[in-house]
Amino acid sequence: MKQVTLNSWFKSGAPGVWLSGGAVSIAVIMTIGLLAVIAVRGLGHFWPADLLQATYVVPGQAxxxxxxxxxxxxEVPRERLKSAGLxxxxxxxxxxxxxxxxxGNRDVFGSDFSWMVGEWLTDVSTPAELITLERREWGNFYGSLVxxxxxxxxxxxGAAALPELQQRLARVNDLYAQLYRxxxxxxxxxxxxxxxLRLQTRKLELEHKLSDAAQADIAAQRAELDARYKALESQLIGLHEAFNRDSVVMRxxxxxxxxxxxxxxxHAYQPNAMSVLDKLGFYFKKLWExxxxxxxxxxxxxxIFPAIFGTVMMTLIMAVIVTPFGVLAAVYLREYARQGVLTRTIRIAVNNLAGVPAIVYGVFGLGFFVYVLGGSLDRLFFPEALPAPTFGTPGLMWASLTLAxxxxxxxxxxxxxxxxxIPRAVREGSLALGATKAETLWKVVLPMASPAIMTGMILAVARAAGEVAPLMLVGVVKLAPSLPVDGNYPYLHLDQKIMHLGFHIYDVGFQSPNVEAARPLVYATALLLVLVIALLNLSAVAIRNHLREKYKALDN
Structure with a gap:
């Protein structure tokens, strides 16, 4: 009887349901656990940690x-420490x-991280007067204020030094913001x-149109810009003098x-003297920075704001490019192409393209988009800039096209x-009412298929936003000095190189000269990349759900 019950349970399909549910649960738990580890190790980096003061006594040494x-x-085995020469x-x-x-104090000690044997640390304390200086160069400085x-x-x-330091540091940070702007x-x-103006002069020379009137006009514009620069230069010199006026002596x-x-x-702060609320406020300030x-x-x-901006900008441009091409290709294959061997072959080729390694797309983008297409654009439209390339070099446009x-x-x-x-009856009904095939496609079929199009967009964003290998070849760099969007015409500079969160993770994690300092930033940037991709996907999902509800009645 027990055997019969067990057989009927297997035949009912319940084991498959339980196995599928268990597999999904394990996958969800593993994903949440991974995100939790990344969040704890990454976000914990911004908490103002207490400073320890101790005496390190190595046997036989001072x-x-x-x-x-x-x-x-x-905890490490004693023999391992012996083998390390301790x-x-x-x-x-x-x-x-x-x-x-x-x-800290890399300019003093040469390295700002050190492994020490815990049993050899004595007189451990956390004095309130210890100060952390977060510097723009050489990392943190730890010590006491003189x-x-x-x-x-x-x-x-003495006691009056810290309030004076905070007051003057606020002034310096304000001057830094003015200098930056x-x-x-x-x-x-x-x-x-x-x-x-330089490019305009060169263009007129190439076209043999550099007349005396044109030279005078360009000279007048250049003189106006030079006068503006001289006025700003005196202001810049004054700001630099005021910026470098104050200093602090640390022990x-x-x-x-x-x-x-x-x-x-x-920043200058005393972490050991800060309350929990003070640390919490400082934590969110650091997180915003x-x-x-x-x-x-x-x-x-x-x-990492340039990397965030570059990732989002490139993904949005990719979405704008890939949507019309992908939809037009799908419409042709489904609605207009004769269904035969050639069409089936094209579909097989499209499906195979989805499995091509990403680095292959990067090599193709570098060879075709950058060198062939970009080089041709430079020769046709930007000859005055040659031999310096304009579009014949990796940049935002080519990175977006490669991802597309x-x-x-x-x-x-x-x-x-x-x-x-979409049911055939919907198309036939539209045609029966007098609409042309193009009108039926544009006003009936495509709106009803828009949820599926958004699904494709979601999958495209999910794959493209996290790619790194092809972007290293077609436009993403370690450090971009300026954003591709600014107040200078044409405002969006598609020829500029950009930063990317994925490449930032690779660079900080594997190319950084200071591995220990870079490790928490790898976790923080990885978490941020996941959140950016999730935000982009959730936005597309919200639009898809809205369209699905809108056309549900027609679909039924």
Whole structure:
């Protein structure tokens, strides 16, 4: 009887349901667990960690005073420490503690991370007076505040030094914002105008139209730009002098006093003296800087806004390019092409294109889009800029086109499936009412197939936004000094190179000279890339669901 019940249970299909449900549950748990690990390791980087002060006593060596953040702690076998050349005593426990401390002060010690044996750290404390200086160069500086100087003269020391430091640092950061706007905005516009005049002169020379009147007009425009630049130059010099006026003297853990210009300092804070609310406020401030600022220190410090902007911009341009081509190809294959051997062969080729490795698309984009198409555009429309390329070099346009080529098979297949789901009676009814085939297709069939088109777009964005290999060849770089969108005509510069979150992860994780400092940024950037792709996909899903509800009645 038990055997009969078991057989009937298997025949009912319940085991398949349970296995499928279990597999889905495991996949969801693994995905959530992975995202949680990435989030904890990445977002935890922005929390202001307490500073430890201790004496490091290595057997047989002089004691050393250390200050730093505890980054990692692990238990390692005693024999492993011996094999590393450390003077570990012969007798003792089988395992010892090894701690990774971020000691900062790279300009003083040469390295800002150090592994230390936990049992050799003595007199461990967290004094409230220890200060963290987050610098624009050389990473963090850890130590105690000695004095604040103005043009080399001490203006505050002792208990009065910290309030004076915070006040002057706020002033310096305001000056930095003014300098950034002046250099990137006004002076950048002048340089753009001067370059435009140079290209205009060269173009007139090539066309043999550089008359005296044209030269006089160009000279007048150049003189106007030069006058504007001289006015801004005096303002720029004054800002630089005020920016570099103040400095601070810090004492490192080894007793050495180091003078640091406040122009190189971003934040100064005492993490051991901060309350939980103070740390929480500082945490969100750092998180916003990560999202909105430019990178610095070989991408291991600062923010990643250019990478976010480049990823979103490239994906949107890719979507604008891939949608009409994919939909038109699907409409032709489904509605107009004669269904035969040739059409089936084309469909097989489209399906095979979806499985081609991404790097192959990158090589094709570099060879055809950049060198052939871009080089031809330079010779036809930008001869005055040669031999410097305009579109004959990797850039935003070619990166977007390469991704569009990579994603177009997905859009074609999804659109064809959507067109195949529309009942033939709908088409015949429209034709019977007097509509032409083109009107039926444009006003009836395509709107009803729009949810399927959006599904193809979702799949295309999901695949293209995270690609890295082809982009390394056709337009993505380690550091782009300016965004492809600014106030200079034509405002959107498709020829410029861009940054990308995926390439940023690769560069920081595998090309960074400071591996330990880069590791948390790899997790934070990976989490952000997942969130950006999810946001783009959720936006497309919302549009698809709206269209699906709109045309549900017709579909039924």
């Amino acid at each position: 004691a050393v005073r250390v200050i730093g953040e505890e980054v990692q702690r692990e 003077p570990v005593p012969a007798e003792g426990p089988e395992f010892m503690t090894r701690e990774l401390l971020k000691i 004095s604040v100087k103005e043009q080399g003269k001490v203006v505050a020391e 002046l250099e990137k905005g006004d002076i950048g516009a002048i340089n753009h105008g001067l370059e435009g 490192a853990s080894n007793g050495q006093e180091v003078e640091v210009s406040l122009g190189k300092v971003v 990560f999202l909105s600022d430019d990178p610095r220190e070989a991408n291991t410090e600062g923010g 080529l990579l994603a177009v098979p997905v859009v074609i297949v999804a659109t064809e499936e959507g067109l195949a789901r």
